[in-house]
Amino acid sequence: MKGGKRPIHAVATWVRRQPPKMKALLAVFSGLVALLFLRMVVQDHDKLFVAAEAVHALGISVLIYKLTKEKTCAGTH
The missing domain is CATH 1.20.5 (Single alpha-helices involved in coiled-coils or other helix-helix interfaces)
Structure with a gap:
């Protein structure tokens, strides 16, 4: 993908630009999703x-x- 951002880079940049409270909320949500995934698998x-x-x-x-x-x-x- 020359000239464009890769999707993972775009997401990482978006997360870096979020305020600390939003990052904390994303971390908690990601942790809960990971635990739910492990519980099901x-x-x-x-x-x-x-x-x-x-x-x-x-x-x-x-x-x-x-x-x-x-x-x-x-x-x-």
Whole structure:
């Protein structure tokens, strides 16, 4: 899409320009929609818990790796 904005860029720009109260409302609404989606999709909640713990462990592993290799957990070098 040369010359035009991509839809995701247009939405991100629109959200950035909103006042803080609107951003908070959008965040709450998005969170509720995400929870509702998970409630409808996930059949076995035990598997969801195990998946969440696995992602958490992976994140901690990445932070430990960054600490040992780069001596910082900052996002930039």
